[in-house]
Amino acid sequence: MYRLNDKIKDLKPYDPVEGGYRIHLDANESFLPLPSGILEELSAELPKVSLNRYPDPSARELCQAFAEFYGVPVENVAAGNGSDELITVLFTGFLQRGQAFATVEPDFSMYAFNGYLQEAQHIVISKRKDYSLDIDKIIEICQNNKVKLLIFSNPGNPTSIVCPREEIRRLVRNVDALVVLDEAYMDFSDQSLLPEFQEYDNLLILRTCSKAFGMAGLRLGFAVGPKPLIDAVKAVKSPYNVNVLSQMLGTLVLRHSQALNEAREQILHSLRELVDGLEALREKFPGRFQLLPSATNFVALKMRDGESLYRWLGERGVAIRYTGGLVRITCGTAWENKEVLREMEEYFAASPADGE
Numbered sequence: 415m416y417r418l419n420d421k422i423k424d425l426k427p428y429d430p431v432e433g434g435y436r437i438h439l440d441a442n443e444s445f446l447p448l449p450s451g452i453l454e455e456l457s458a459e460l461p462k463v464s465l466n467r468y469p470d471p472s473a474r475e476l477c478q479a480f481a482e483f484y485g486v487p488v489e490n491v492a493a494g495n496g497s498d499e500l501i502t503v504l505f506t507g508f509l510q511r512g513q514a515f516a517t518v519e520p521d522f523s524m525y526a527f528n529g530y531l532q533e534a535q536h537i538v539i540s541k542r543k544d545y546s547l548d549i550d551k552i553i554e555i556c557q558n559n560k561v562k563l564l565i566f567s568n569p570g571n572p573t574s575i576v577c578p579r580e581e582i583r584r585l586v587r588n589v590d591a592l593v594v595l596d597e598a599y600m601d602f603s604d605q606s607l608l609p610e611f612q613e614y615d616n617l618l619i620l621r622t623c624s625k626a627f628g629m630a631g632l633r634l635g636f637a638v639g640p641k642p643l644i645d646a647v648k649a650v651k652s653p654y655n656v657n658v659l660s661q662m663l664g665t666l667v668l669r670h671s672q673a674l675n676e677a678r679e680q681i682l683h684s685l686r687e688l689v690d691g692l693e694a695l696r697e698k699f700p701g702r703f704q705l706l707p708s709a710t711n712f713v714a715l716k717m718r719d720g721e722s723l724y725r726w727l728g729e730r731g732v733a734i735r736y737t738g739g740l741v742r743i744t745c746g747t748a749w750e751n752k753e754v755l756r757e758m759e760e761y762f763a764a765s766p767a768d769g770e
């Protein structure tokens with residue numbers, strides 16, 4: 415009988431969302447559909463796509479549209495089948511077996527997962543109690559342990575807080591490791607290192623179309639960095655990683671910078687609604703939760719009964735995440751925000767304050 419090896423025998427598929435939730439605030443996607451004008455352009459373009467041919471392996475037009483939107487040279491950009499794929503590519507290509515990589519915890523779970531599959535040595539660096547990054551500690555641990563790859567998100571998932579650019583600069587300058595800076599949520603904040611990426615030879619920045627740009631279903635992610643590193647990413651990735659439809663539609667959407675900026679404003683408006691509602695809840699139920707300052711499209715709540723709130727909401731058809739000891743709620747439509755706030759109010763009213 416064939417037996418799965420020890421490495422994979424206990425693995426479970428990623429986050430199966432079971433059952434029919436009526437509201438999805440669990441995956442930090444955009445709640446906005448693509449603007450109808452863009453959808454019309456798409457239907458006009460669709461017949462021109464050669465589905466019988468392989469896609470452009472370097473996704474040139476797509477990378478060009480991305481490069482123009484962010485004002486970076488196209489030769490410094492590589493496209494992936496979501497930034498998730500690029501994370502896998504970085505772990506398989508930039509780490510040799512047994513070498514050390516470091517993550518800060520809590521953070522996006524895919525980093526540790528990829529390092530595990532790569533059979534690399536994982537060094538976990540905890541965040542401070544307030545979830546900020548202790549840059550001096552990270553530098554020291556990376557240098558003392560010959561860390562080859564340091565990967566973290568900024569703004570952080572699931573913490574929602576952003577580390578100031580100046581601190582990240584200091585970190586990148588003071589480690590020998592390749593720093594993979596996952597800026598999946600940086601479209602909601604203003605501390606990006608993208609404008610100055612050329613100043614570093616050990617920095618790769620990841621961006622995604624899944625969060626601010628409403629294209630999670632297309633699976634589009636990008637890496638930006640020094641040309642030798644980007645060329646290596648292109649050499650390691652599978653040749654036809656971004657399919658023709660995603661290349662075509664992604665290119666089209668990224669050329670609509672005004673529509674993208676408007677969508678971002680709408681998402682930020684929704685976030686403020688959710689934050690205002692939570693602050694009102696906090697006044698009504700003092701001491702029940704802490705709200706971390708969000709620089710993203712989601713909020714992070716610190717509370718001792720977070721898991722029980724998570725279950726309460728799930729039973730009422732509202733999907734959120736409970737991860738890294740934090741309750742994480744994506745901002746949604748006005749109605750979705752109202753619904754989650756209403757269910758939370760009922761929860762706080764119904765459940766005892768849990769030994770406060």
Ligand SMILES: *Cc1c(COP(=O)(O)O)cnc(C)c1O
Binds near residue numbers: 442498598622633634
């Ligand atoms: C959502 C998310 C991603 C995944 O983005 P895709 O481009 O959809 O694969 C990567 N990093 C972080 C921190 C995320 O939260």
